[in-house]
Amino acid sequence: MERWAASELRYVNLGDARRNKRLIKLVEDLAAQPTSSVPQACGTLAATTAAYDLWSSPYIKAADISHGHSKSTVERAKAEEIVLAIQDTTNMDVTSHPGTKGIGYLDHKKSFGLKVHSTLIASIKGVPLGIIDQQIWVRDIEDLGIAKKRRQRQKQEKESQRWLDGLERTNTLLAKKTKIITVADSEADIFDLFHQERPDNCHLLIRGTHNRRVNHTANYLHEAIRSSAVRGKIEVSVKRNPERPARIAKLTIRYETIEIEVPRNKIGRSQIKPVKLQVILAEEENPPSGITAISWLLLTTLEINSVKDAARCIEWYTYRWLIERYHYTLKSGCRIEELQLETARRLEMALATYSIVAWRLLWLTYEARQNPDICCETVLNTVEWQSLCVTVSKNPIPPKIPPTLRAAVRMIASRAWFSWS
Numbered sequence: 001m002e003r004w005a006a007s008e009l010r011y012v013n014l015g016d017a018r019r020n021k022r023l024i025k026l027v028e029d030l031a032a033q034p035t036s037s038v039p040q041a042c043g044t045l046a047a048t049t050a051a052y053d054l055w056s057s058p059y060i061k062a063a064d065i066s067h068g069h070s071k072s073t074v075e076r077a078k079a080e081e082i083v084l085a086i087q088d089t090t091n092m093d094v095t096s097h098p099g100t101k102g103i104g105y106l107d108h109k110k111s112f113g114l115k116v117h118s119t120l121i122a123s124i125k126g127v128p129l130g131i132i133d134q135q136i137w138v139r140d141i142e143d144l145g146i147a148k149k150r151r152q153r154q155k156q157e158k159e160s161q162r163w164l165d166g167l168e169r170t171n172t173l174l175a176k177k178t179k180i181i182t183v184a185d186s187e188a189d190i191f192d193l194f195h196q197e198r199p200d201n202c203h204l205l206i207r208g209t210h211n212r213r214v215n216h217t218a219n220y221l222h223e224a225i226r227s228s229a230v231r232g233k234i235e236v237s238v239k240r241n242p243e244r245p246a247r248i249a250k251l252t253i254r255y256e257t258i259e260i261e262v263p264r265n266k267i268g269r270s271q272i273k274p275v276k277l278q279v280i281l282a283e284e285e286n287p288p289s290g291i292t293a294i295s296w297l298l299l300t301t302l303e304i305n306s307v308k309d310a311a312r313c314i315e316w317y318t319y320r321w322l323i324e325r326y327h328y329t330l331k332s333g334c335r336i337e338e339l340q341l342e343t344a345r346r347l348e349m350a351l352a353t354y355s356i357v358a359w360r361l362l363w364l365t366y367e368a369r370q371n372p373d374i375c376c377e378t379v380l381n382t383v384e385w386q387s388l389c390v391t392v393s394k395n396p397i398p399p400k401i402p403p404t405l406r407a408a409v410r411m412i413a414s415r416a417w418f419s420w421s
C-alpha cells in the first residue's frame, strides 16, 4: 500500500525535493503518534532536528505546507455533486509560553496566541474531505481593552471579513460544477455575507441569531418566522457535546422566504438592496428534563419547498459539528498549544503541519465508525499498525494478525485525547 502521506501530499512543492520528503515523513510520523512530543514522534534526533529546521526555514511559508493537502481536498471534492464548506474560528492559546514572539491577544488581556479560521470540506454524508483554507491572524493590543465603540466596531468588521474571505477562496478553488454550501454558526450571521455576490453554484446555510428588521407585517425576523404556520415535525439525532448527551430530538418545523432589510447603521445604506433568504425554524417542544430545548434558526439561500427540503438543511447543518471535532483534535489531540516554538511564525508552520494530521485523524475516526470490523490494513500500512500495537501494548512483539479498523483507531484514541463516540 502506498504510504498515505506521500499520496496525500503528492502536490506539495517546497522548492526542493528533500524538503518535500521531509514534510511527508514528518506528517506521517506525527499522524502515527499524534499526542507524543515532536522528538518522540520523530524517533531520532536527526529527524527531530529536521522537523524544527523545516518549521524555521526562511524559504517556505505556512501556506506552502498547507497547499498539498488543500489540492488533494479539491480533488476529493470533485467526486461529489454537493459539498459542505464548513467554516469556524478557534483560538490557539499559548498563554503558558509567554515568551513566544509575535503572538497577539485572544479574547481577554491575559490570554494570548493565534486566531485560526478553518474551512473544512465535507460530503453531504458527513465525510471529512479536507481543509481547503486556513486563515491565521493575531490581534493587536490596541484592539483589546479599549472601550471606545468605534475601535470595537472596526475590529469586529475586520474580523468578520474572514467569513467572506473563506467563502471566496473556497469558491475559487473548488470545481464550478460542484454545488458548494457554506455552513457556519451564528458568528457568521453577517449582513455582508448574505449580501455578497455569489456564483450560482454557491449557497449559504448559516445559523441566525440577530433579530433583524424584515419586510414583513411582524417587522422583526424572530417574530415573523414564529408567526408562520407549522409545516411539519421531524426527528433528528443530536450529537453529544460537553454540555449535553447524544439524543433523538423531535423538532417542529417552520420555514418561510423573508426579505431581510439593510441594517440601519450600514454605510451607503440607500444604495444597498435588501436580501431575500429562506428562514427555517426548528424547535424542540418537549426536551428531556434538565436539557435546554433545541431552537435552531437557519438562514439559507437554498430553495425550501417542503419539510423534506428543510430537514435536509437541518441535517447538513448538524455536520457543522465536524469542524468542532477538527479544531478539538488539532488542539488537544495534537497538543499544538504545548509546542514550545518561540515565534509565531514557527507556530504557524507547525499548525499548518498538524492541520493535515488532524484531518487524517478525523477521517480515520469517520472510516472506523462506518466500517468498524474491516481489517485496519485498508487504511494503515503494516509498519503503522505494528508500531501502534507495540507502543500501546508495551509488548515489543506485534500481533500476527492486524487488528480491526475500530480497534486500531481506538488504540490511537487511547492516547488520552480524542474521544470515541
Ligand SMILES: [Mn+2]
Pocket (backbone or CB within 6 Å): 088, 089, 185, 187
Ligand atoms: Mn464559532
